[in-house]
Amino acid sequence: MLAQEIIRAKRDGRALDEAQIQNFVRGLVDGSWSEGQVAALGMAVFLRGMGRDEAVLLTRAMMNSGRVMRWPDMPGPVLDKHSSGGVGDKVSLMLAPMVAACGGYVPMIAGRGLGHTGGTVDKLEAIPGYSTAPDPALFDRIVRNLGCAIIGQTGDLAPADKRFYATRDVTATVESVPLITASILSKKLAAGLEGLAMDIKCGSGAFCDTPQMAQDLAESIVAVGSGAGLKIRALITDMNEVLGFDAGNALEIRETLRYLKGEQREPRLHEVTLALCAEMLVLGGLAADTAAARVKLQASLDSGAAAEKFSAMVAALGGPADLLERPDAYLAQAPVVRAVPALQAGRLTAMNTRDIGLAVVELGGGRRVAADKIDMGVGFSEFRHLGDELAAGEPIAVVHAASEDAAARAIAAIQQACTISQGAWSAQPIVMGTVG
Ligand code: URA
DSSP states (O other), X not given: OOXXXXXXXXXXXXXXXXHHHHHHHHHHHHSOSOHHHHHHHHHHHHHHOOOHXXXXXXXXXXXXXXXXXXXXXXXXXXXXXEEOOOSSOOHHHHXXXXXXXXXXXXXXXXXXXXXXXXXXXXXXXXXXXXXXXXXXXXXXXXXXXHSEEEEEOOTTSSHHHHHHHHHHXXXXXXXXXXXXXXXXXXXXXXXXXXXXXXXXXXSTTSSBOSHHHHHHHHHHHHHHHHHTTOEEEEEEEEOSSOSXXXXXXXXXXXXXXXXXXXXOOOHHHHHHHHHHHXXXXXXTTSSSSHHHHHHHHHHXXXXXXXXXHXXXXXXXXXXOTTTTTOHHHHSOOOSEEEEEEOSSSEEEEEEXXXXXXXXHIIIIIXXXXXXXXXXXXXXXXXXXXXTOEEXXXXXXXXXXXXXXXXXXXXXXXXXXXXXXXXXXXXXXXXXEEEEO
């Protein structure tokens, strides 16, 4: 079977069969498909689409392209959450210990920053000593003993996705519903989960910038995931503004610690976190309904149990045992800290959240090319939210930068990305819809 014939079939809008999809996935892993051929098929799928059956075949083939984890004899349900990517989205960091504190087991294989979006693995690497690539036996032991561990994607888990994703990233073929579906689910199914809560981000800071695309992606992921035997539910959540107060790696770890300790919980961030955690507890049979789940989750925060789980996870993976108590002793701080003044008085009515994510990358908090080293201390804190009234000169956010020049560029970028006007504005619910 020739690769070019498979590409031709998709180019002409025909559905691929199992043998063709398996040939492609094998070619991704053994290198028998060239970069040009992988890119061409990606673009053909992007333009022509894929039916549900093809998406299921692609998901399954990519999942089986490497190791598939098993969790025999676990005392509770094995659960996870995945977000399609946003700005300031640190939900995984609080969610894993909260669900673990309520009896779930969360073996979370998280991603790195991608494009304008931040990545959980990069954020965790802001913690000195924290290993995001532990030995598989240690990962297994920590999940069993503590209930959660968050690490990075290992080379042997869905390797076909790893190669295909890297090519899609540089060929403008990320935003395809069947390709995102297969990419996310192949990794999650390979992690051996029972239940998955999906957070489909929608808005100016998300890959799905329209509610229709978010709905299509949610339906596709739920259909393909349940077809593969996964208990799954998707929430569509708003990403038209920075989630929480901070965006940037060490800054988001600081916000996570404040959240877990109860010092500061930004209401929209708290709502998304509780909503996703509640879905996980219900999927895992740990709560009868989401209302009961929320009571348990709030108790895990109030008692300090979730904070303790986070602390124990950090220590078990090589980080400092007293991070919660002494964050300043460990987390990087940028040398230049400047307010971003509002250029006029009025209401904050819109944010180009993608541009804010790109401003974090510009500051050095993300990568332009895969080999870039991240500056952990940079980013933004104290971000104001849509609907807030601002006086002229009042800070919209605070920039943390490596130099005065970088700070000045970031200030201009945020002023440009934020719309302050006198116009009407109405609050949008943070959870825009549910599927599954
Ligand atoms: N996240 C993934 O893991 N894959 C995609 O294709 C998009 C977001």
